Amino acid sequence: MTRSLNLNPLAPQRFAEALRSLRERAPLVQCLTNIVVANFTANVLLAAGCAPAMVDNAQEAEGFAAxxxxxxxxxxxxxxxxxxxxxxAVRGAHGAGVPWVLDPVAAGAVPWRTSIALELLAGLPPTIVRGNGSEILALAGGSGGKGVESTAGADQAVEVAALLARERHTVVAVSGAVDQITDGVRLVRIANGHPHLTRVTGAGCALGALMAGFAGVTDDALLAAAAATALLTVAADEAARASHGPGSFAVALIxxxxxxxxxxxxxxxxxx
Amino acid sequence: MTRSLNLNPLAPQRFAEALRSLRERAPLVQCLTNIVVANFTANVLLAAGCAPAMVDNAQEAEGFAAxxxxxxxxxxxxxxxxxxxxxxAVRGAHGAGVPWVLDPVAAGAVPWRTSIALELLAGLPPTIVRGNGSEILALAGGSGGKGVESTAGADQAVEVAALLARERHTVVAVSGAVDQITDGVRLVRIANGHPHLTRVTGAGCALGALMAGFAGVTDDALLAAAAATALLTVAADEAARASHGPGSFAVALIxxxxxxxxxxxxxxxxxx
Amino acid sequence: MTRSLNLNPLAPQRFAEALRSLRERAPLVQCLTNIVVANFTANVLLAAGCAPAMVDNAQEAEGFAAxxxxxxxxxxxxxxxxxxxxxxAVRGAHGAGVPWVLDPVAAGAVPWRTSIALELLAGLPPTIVRGNGSEILALAGGSGGKGVESTAGADQAVEVAALLARERHTVVAVSGAVDQITDGVRLVRIANGHPHLTRVTGAGCALGALMAGFAGVTDDALLAAAAATALLTVAADEAARASHGPGSFAVALIxxxxxxxxxxxxxxxxxx
Known part of the structure; x- marks a missing residue:
């Protein structure tokens, strides 16, 4: 099935244009994220050129999403x-036509959040779903009958991702040594990045936030997810050169x- | 109206004395703050010489404030x-005569927190209110009939700030390229600082925490707010020289x- | 009483073996910790070689602990x-024979958390209790009739710690300029470390998390607590050499x- 996908249809210049738009428009990105990475996520968004806002209480989330x-x-x-x-927030985003990104952290490994992720996915569909291979397989297993494979790599998950993308009319981004992003028809594969990204908590979570930012400045959700991935992983390539370990790497990444x-x-x- | 305020009545030596007191007395600063900046705020307080304590649950907040x-x-x-x-916490602080600082993050932009900010401001008055121009205008709009102007700069907000300070017997600090702090009679204007402060999440929030620390070691709330502002922005001047971007700037600032x-x-x- | 304890019975090579096991097995460490230090704790665990997971909601905590x-x-x-x-989480850990660490932050100083700490200590006993002298005395005061002494140093607390360890069949680690770890029979005293550790928020909290990680790869809880302490404080010795203040120290520590x-x-x- 992977062979039937249109591979890397986006020219590098498209990525540059997306980043230019991000910097010019400084999109307001509402994050409902976890207590571990809220600070790092906000700093990643600010450094990239977005305007982060962590509005995650039940009274304000819907209105702010709009x-x-x-x-x-x-x-x-x-x-x-x-x-x-x-x-x-999902209701607010949908009502106002605002793109939203679902990051189903640890879906498949822990039951309550898995049920929330499946509920959100089955309802008003996300613009982009971002996760590692295991998380994406867990979501697909819930909606399409596939089993959960906790050690699944990005390569194994891409076919499931493409199916999920077509079924839910969304873009699915699977993180890994090679990052793979698909809308079910097209497939972008990005080979930048550094192992230190797996040793800094919240690198993946911040990537989801960047995708929400790029989705605010381009109508092509595949480009949004791919440009966010490119920005983070190319920056990681540079940061790795200037660092001695994961601590200095995280600082250099910002x-x-x-x-x-x-x-x-x-x-x-x-x-x- | 701004012309009628007594401009910069505090000599630089007063700022030095306030910092000396802070270092000697290591004031215990209770922070009820947000999940994004709690870590950075605690590290700013520790680096400056305060003893931070993030006690923000309903069972303990009142007693700990005292x-x-x-x-x-x-x-x-x-x-x-x-x-x-x-x-x-506000009740506890008032009951024991402990100074408290209100930072109405995003007041005017989001309804629930705006109502909490107005409720707190209308009740037992804060020693210091700290915000950007828009936030201060939003508070004044609620208490004094002024409209909210979401892009208000520090200069436009200072007259409203002085009126608010007199009405509520408080000190109002308005962040901006030039920071302005007034008790309604006196006005301190500080021109230190660096644009990177706007690219690190929580710089303003940490400033509010520093104000609470300084208010714990001086009876003059105007001096407390001004000394905190001076400490953060002078440190930022130095940090900017030693940094390559907002990541290394935040580290150097600490x-x-x-x-x-x-x-x-x-x-x-x-x-x- | 301290003289009756077997002093430093663990050879340095045992510490090396414990770290080797940690790196090889990358233990999954569930953290129910505070909003201030969650990010730093996760980064400390990742840097040391563990797999952190901050699962701290009531629906998932028990199952995940197991x-x-x-x-x-x-x-x-x-x-x-x-x-x-x-x-x-404590129920889940006990049911599955998983070691757990109690860090009673500010026990003795604030009532609600003190009661939670005493309740947890009196119930299914922790594998390791970690705190500063005051916190340990506060716990012992609750279970053994000793009074709380808020400025207690590590040296004064070690006798109480040994008694508490014997009574509750646990290991008690008391942080200080010299860190002391006892199971009531043996006592390990470690003199590494740097004052900057007290100027970075969450250094102690991250130490508790490292203890949970080491407890996952060794059956000797005394060794687990001591190896975690050694790892953090020896790393701090190195980090202090490469840093200018608490900001760059925290980065170098990671x-x-x-x-x-x-x-x-x-x-x-x-x-x-």
């Missing part, structure tokens, strides 16, 4: 009140997200 | 339980808050 | 929902936790 450029729903540490806020130009992004992008 | 040197109430991510805790001496603070302070 | 290698319960910012989750080899840990360990 005035945001993009919304992130991340299931890292759900609580009763924030889970209600997530449902409200610096590089700020410093990276659209031209450099297009040049250093490695489509696989 | 034994704190200063209390911060920051509305960045309010929830049902923490909003109750904020009300309790270092500089620890390293800055009272003498250097007085020397580098730019009253405008 | 599949974790170690569980941390930290009382830094308890709320109604997370306090329930802590009780559930780097060093990643870089430190088992051999270097054994070599640089200072048993006191």
């Amino acid at each position: 005035i945001s450029a993009g919304v992130l729903v991340n299931l890292g540490t759900p609580y009763q009140e924030t889970a209600q806020a997530m449902r409200a 610096d590089q997200l700020h410093l990276l130009t659209p031209e450099a992004l297009a040049q250093r992008l490695k489509l696989a | 034994i704190s040197a200063g209390v911060l109430v920051n509305l960045g991510t309010p929830y049902q339980e923490t909003a109750q805790a904020m009300r309790a 270092d500089q808050l620890h390293l800055l001496t009272p003498e250097a603070l007085a020397q580098r302070l730019k009253l405008a | 599949i974790s290698a170690g569980v941390l319960v930290n009382l830094g910012t308890p709320y109604q929902e997370t306090a329930q989750a802590m009780r559930a 780097d060093q936790l990643h870089l430190l080899t088992p051999e270097a840990l054994a070599q640089r360990l200072k048993l006191a």
Whole structure:
């Protein structure tokens, strides 16, 4: 099935244009995310050029989603009140035509959040779903009868991702050594990035937030998810050169997200 | 009206004395703040010489406020339980004569927290209110009939701030390229700082916490708010020299808050 | 009483072996911790070689504890929902024979969390209790009739710690300039570390998390608590050399936790 997908249809120049738009328009990104990565996510968004707003209570989430450029729903540490806020934010985003990103952290491994993720996926569909291979398989298993495979790599998950994307009219981004992003018809494969990204908590979560930002400045959700992935992983390539371990890498990553130009992004992008 | 305010009545040496007191007395600062900036705020307070304590549940907030040197109430991510805790902390602070600082994050832009901010402001008045121009205008609009102007700068907000300060017997600090702090009679204008402060999440929130710390070691709330502003922005001037982007800037800012001496603070302070 | 304890019975090579096991097995560590330090704790665990998971809601905590290698319960910012989750996680850990660590942050200073700490301690006993002298005395006061002494140092607390360890069949770790860890029979004293550890929020909290990680790879809880202490404080020695203040120290600490080899840990360990 993977062979039938249109591979890497987006030219590097498209990525540069998306980053240029992001910097010019500074999209307001509402994040309903977890307590572990809220700070890092906000700093990643600010460094990249977005305007983050962590509005995640049940009273304000729906209304704020309607005035945001993009919304992130991340299931890292759900609580009763924030889970209600997530449902409200999705309603608000849909009502106003605002794109939203679902990051089903640990779906498949823990039951409550898995049920929330499946509920959200089955309802008003997300613009983009972002996760690692296991998380994507867990979602597909719920909606399409596939089993959960907790050690699934990105390569194994891409066929399931493409099916899920077609079924739910969404874009599915599967993180891994090679990141793969598909809308069920097209497939973008990006080979940038560094193992340190797996040693900094919240790198994946921040990627979901960046996708919500890019989705606020382009109508092509595949480009939004791919440009966010490219920005984070190309910045990671640069950051790895200037760092001694995961601590200094995380600091340099924020610096590089700020410093990276659209031209450099297009040049250093490695489509696989 | 601004012309009628007594401009920059505090000599630089007063700022140095305030920092000396802060370092000697290491005030216990209770923070009821948001999940995004709690870590950064605690590290800013520790580096400056305060003893932070994030006691923000409804059971403990009132009693702990009474034994704190200063209390911060920051509305960045309010929830049902923490909003109750904020009300309790204000009661505890007032009952024991402990100064407290209100930071009405995003007041005017989001309804629930705006109503909490107005409720807190109308009740037992804060020692200091800290915000950007829009937030201060939103508070004044609620209490004094002024409209909300979401893009208001610090300069436009200072007249409203002075009126609010007189009405509520408080000090109002308006962040901006030039920071302005007034008690309705006096006005301190500080021109230190660096644009990177707007690219690190929580710089403003941490400033509110520092104000609560300084308010714990001086009876002059105008001096407390001004000294906190001076400390953060002079440290930012130094940090900007040692950094490549907002990531390394945030790290260097913590270092500089620890390293800055009272003498250097007085020397580098730019009253405008 | 301290003289009757078997002093420093663990050879440095045992610490090296424990770190080797940690790196090889990458234990899954469930953290129910506070909003201030969740990010830093996760990054410390990742850098050291563990797999952190902050599962702290009441629906998922019990089940997740049963599949974790170690569980941390930290009382830094308890709320109604997370306090329930802590009780559930302890049940889950006990039911599955999973070690768990209790960090009674600010016990003795604030009533509600003190009662939760005493309740948890009196119930299914923790594998390790970690705190500063005051916190340990507060717990012992509750279970053994000793009074709370808020400025107690590690030295004064060790006798109480040994008694508590024997009574509750647990290991008690008391942080201080010299860290002391006892199971009531043996006593390990470690003299590594740097004052900057007290100027970075969450250093102690992250230590508790590391103890949960080491407890997941060794059956000797004394060794687990001691190896975690050694790893953090030896890394701190190295980090202090490469830093200008608490900001750059925290970054370098994460780097060093990643870089430190088992051999270097054994070599640089200072048993006191």
